[in-house]
Amino acid sequence: MSAAFSTAKFATQPFPLNTTSPRSHDKPLFDPLKIPTCSSPFLGSTGKLRLSSSSKLNLHRRSGAVVAVSDVVKEKKSKSTPNLLITKEEGLVLYEDMVLGRAFEDMCAQMYYRGKMFGFVHLYNGQEAVSTGFIKLLKKEDSVVSTYRDHVHALSKGVPAREVMSELFGKTTGCCRGQGGSMHMFSSEHNLLGGFAFIGEGIPVATGAAFSSKYRREVLKQADCDHVTLAFFGDGTCNNGQFFECLNMAALWKLPIIFVVENNLWAIGMSHLRATSDPQIYKKGPAFGMPGIHVDGMDVLKVREVAKEAIGRARRGEGPTLVECETYRFRGHSLADPDELRDPAEKAHYAARDPITALKKYMIENSLASEAELKAIDKKIDEVVEDAVEFADESPLPQRSQLLENVFADPKGFGIGPDGRYRCEDPKFTEGTAHV
Amino acid sequence: MSADPKVFLMGEEITKGLLEKYGPERVLDTPITEAGFTGIGVGAAYYGLKPVVEFMTFNFSMQAIDHIINSAAKSNYMSAGQINVPIVFRGPNGAAAGVGAQHSQCYASWYGSVPGLKVLSPYSSEDARGLLKAAIRDPDPVVFLENELLYGESFPVSDEVLDSSFCLPIGKAKIERAGKDVTITAFSKMVGHALKAAELLEKDGIDAEVINLRSIRPLDRSTINASVRKTNRLVTVEEGFPQHGVGAEICSSSASVVEESFGYLDAPVERVAGADVPMPYAANLERMAVPQIEDIVRAAKRACYRSVALAAAA
Numbered sequence: 001m002s003a004a005f006s007t008a009k010f011a012t013q014p015f016p017l018n019t020t021s022p023r024s025h026d027k028p029l030f031d032p033l034k035i036p037t038c039s040s041p042f043l044g045s046t047g048k049l050r051l052s053s054s055s056k057l058n059l060h061r062r063s064g065a066v067v068a069v070s071d072v073v074k075e076k077k078s079k080s081t082p083n084l085l086i087t088k089e090e091g092l093v094l095y096e097d098m099v100l101g102r103a104f105e106d107m108c109a110q111m112y113y114r115g116k117m118f119g120f121v122h123l124y125n126g127q128e129a130v131s132t133g134f135i136k137l138l139k140k141e142d143s144v145v146s147t148y149r150d151h152v153h154a155l156s157k158g159v160p161a162r163e164v165m166s167e168l169f170g171k172t173t174g175c176c177r178g179q180g181g182s183m184h185m186f187s188s189e190h191n192l193l194g195g196f197a198f199i200g201e202g203i204p205v206a207t208g209a210a211f212s213s214k215y216r217r218e219v220l221k222q223a224d225c226d227h228v229t230l231a232f233f234g235d236g237t238c239n240n241g242q243f244f245e246c247l248n249m250a251a252l253w254k255l256p257i258i259f260v261v262e263n264n265l266w267a268i269g270m271s272h273l274r275a276t277s278d279p280q281i282y283k284k285g286p287a288f289g290m291p292g293i294h295v296d297g298m299d300v301l302k303v304r305e306v307a308k309e310a311i312g313r314a315r316r317g318e319g320p321t322l323v324e325c326e327t328y329r330f331r332g333h334s335l336a337d338p339d340e341l342r343d344p345a346e347k348a349h350y351a352a353r354d355p356i357t358a359l360k361k362y363m364i365e366n367s368l369a370s371e372a373e374l375k376a377i378d379k380k381i382d383e384v385v386e387d388a389v390e391f392a393d394e395s396p397l398p399q400r401s402q403l404l405e406n407v408f409a410d411p412k413g414f415g416i417g418p419d420g421r422y423r424c425e426d427p428k429f430t431e432g433t434a435h436v
Numbered sequence: 437m438s439a440d441p442k443v444f445l446m447g448e449e450i451t452k453g454l455l456e457k458y459g460p461e462r463v464l465d466t467p468i469t470e471a472g473f474t475g476i477g478v479g480a481a482y483y484g485l486k487p488v489v490e491f492m493t494f495n496f497s498m499q500a501i502d503h504i505i506n507s508a509a510k511s512n513y514m515s516a517g518q519i520n521v522p523i524v525f526r527g528p529n530g531a532a533a534g535v536g537a538q539h540s541q542c543y544a545s546w547y548g549s550v551p552g553l554k555v556l557s558p559y560s561s562e563d564a565r566g567l568l569k570a571a572i573r574d575p576d577p578v579v580f581l582e583n584e585l586l587y588g589e590s591f592p593v594s595d596e597v598l599d600s601s602f603c604l605p606i607g608k609a610k611i612e613r614a615g616k617d618v619t620i621t622a623f624s625k626m627v628g629h630a631l632k633a634a635e636l637l638e639k640d641g642i643d644a645e646v647i648n649l650r651s652i653r654p655l656d657r658s659t660i661n662a663s664v665r666k667t668n669r670l671v672t673v674e675e676g677f678p679q680h681g682v683g684a685e686i687c688s689s690s691a692s693v694v695e696e697s698f699g700y701l702d703a704p705v706e707r708v709a710g711a712d713v714p715m716p717y718a719a720n721l722e723r724m725a726v727p728q729i730e731d732i733v734r735a736a737k738r739a740c741y742r743s744v745a746l747a748a749a750a
Binding site: 177241 | 441442444461462466467469471472473474475476477478479480481482483484485487502503506507511512513514515516517518519520522551552554574575576606607608651653654655656657658659661662696
């Protein structure tokens with residue numbers, strides 16, 4: 001790996017990663033004596049494991065030319081000009097989107113326990129800064145590919161709360177008419193290319209969308225096609241082969257994509273530190289010839305700064321970026337998860353770093369908004385979410401005839417019946433039975 | 437490809453002629469990463485292009501089956517028709533020669549059981565040309581199962597087939613040889629075997645009708661039923677495993693022969709399939725594991741109540 005690969009957009013100097021200095025300004029939650037060589041940002045529940053992984057990290061620190069950049073650099077930059085980070089209007093948009101994500105998910109939990117939604121429902125609470133920080137910078141034509149934890153990505157991308165809630169209720173007014181469900185939100189209008197329920201599955205699909213942008217520009221000569229794609233996935237996925245396959249091809253073909261790792265430290269009940277040989281995921285970017293950046297995923301302004309650079313790079317045709325957002329989910333893996341494996345101290349640590357509270361504080365302290373203005377947004381969002389629930393509740397269930405619709409774009413795919421006609425041409429085809 | 441610039445080809449070590457004609461932007465040579473490049477193809481199809489994903493053989497599609505089934509076949513439904521996936525997965529399928537169990541397998545019934553997929557299997561040059569064009573033009577994901585051993589065979593081709601407008605409909609079988617005594621259904625390489633079997637049967641006074649299925653899903657139940665109602669006897673032939681195979685689908689439950697034409701059958705349906713074992717390496721065992729012409733002849737004779745010793749038909 002040559003140091004010639006430039007990350008000048010991200011760092012004013014090549015920044016040698018140094019685990020002896022903290023990567024974030026948070027005070028370590030655990031007694032520093034327990035962690036003599038490293039105040040790792042990964043505050044997993046198992047201190048012992050942290051020790052072993054940090055000693056392993058030191059073994060890898062041979063070369064001085066590391067291209068990955070942690071957020072410390074960004075932080076220095078931001079400290080000097082805090083007021084230039086966002087305007088009032090931008091701040092209000094971010095705040096509203098994060099509050100919407102939180103309120104929506106809290107409502108989902110209520111509705112789930114009331115039996116209004118079913119199956120697996122994975123909530124996003126705590127991670128809002130990532131969705132908002134990235135997606136609010138996109139144009140409508142840009143694409144988002146998500147995971148099973150996809151409600152809030154859909155909301156940030158502009159899919160109306162009514163349609164997302166209705167989908168969760170399994171109603172015909174849902175964004176996929178009740179055919180997708182919690183883990184499979186799609187919207188062609190908003191270029192939300194799906195929630196994918198399997199680990200790693202969305203990454204190649206996102207890479208393919210990015211490939212299309214490049215193909216349109218270079219082969220179809222649509223010179224103005226500068227669409228970028230965001231692929232969201234978690235820390236657990238970064239141990240999956242499809243992640244590596246796509247980092248390689250995205251860098252090889254210089255695709256306009258940003259790989260956004262939402263590292264919430266837990267892959268269901270598996271601690272990231274216990275599952276990953278080198279837990280610093282962002283370092284895998286340079287291994288494939290793309291910048292890798294670590295950012296505090298509980299700080300929407302930092303996420304946004306990094307996102308702006310990465311999206312700009314992609315739009316300019318300079319290729320992909322890997323961004324690791326260190327974040328935390330405030331709830332269990334899904335609503336079916338009793339969440340007994342995570343250390344209460346760890347949960348409390350991250351709860352104290354709530355990204356919404358932090359943004360609120362920042363805006364008030366910097367006179368970007370008054371308490372009353374933000375309260376008004378909270379109230380407005382409560383109404384939006386209430387309205388979404390009412391809308392979903394009152395919406396009709398899908399008709400029986402819907403069962404066989406959309407299996408194929410061309411329903412002739414159901415073939416020819418014994419009478420020699422296409423089955424889909426039979427008016428009774430979707431009425432009586434699923435038997436085809 | 438020349439008709440629609442949205443069509444592009446990707447895969448490992450793909451066709452040299454096309455690369456020269458269309459250039460590396462439209463003929464992408466990928467790393468050996470089936471899950472990755474198949475998913476990329478699917479994503480490109482989500483986003484308006486028409487990829488043709490080539491597997492070196494369909495055995496490697498196992499590495500990418502999640503994308504074929506979960507990402508490609510189900511998306512139109514899950515998105516309620518918002519996102520269709522016009523993609524073709526092509527490559528050689530079925531038993532090859534001497535390559536052992538992991539490289540010799542027929543995937544027709546595997547993919548044939550998945551809603552949202554269309555599964556085509558050409559036999560001749562005419563089939564290959566007409567069906568591949570139909571597959572590329574189709575708005576849904578198509579699994580296109582070719583046969584490595586047929587690549588080396590040549591077929592007579594009519595002027596009609598060579599015409600640039602030639603295309604075949606998806607879901608229609610072709611009667612390769614008309615006959616009145618017994619219906620033999622087959623696809624891909626087995627069509628050739630069935631035709632040769634029909635020649636041998638003719639010598640014994642049995643006039644076999646050979647149906648080239650062409651399309652595994654949707655299956656042309658209409659043509660099969662019409663033929664069975666005429667001949668009253670049915671032999672199904674495939675290279676794949678017998679249990680839950682294409683033959684099983686044709687002759688039982690929802691595949692309508694038993695359902696629609698049971699009363700017309702004069703004999704139990706005969707199923708000729710590959711042996712129920714992973715493909716052996718040894719050439720003699722391998723021969724035993726895939727249907728041979730004589731197996732088809734024997735099955736047809738049984739269906740016609742003729743023993744090998746030529747007893748009179750019932």
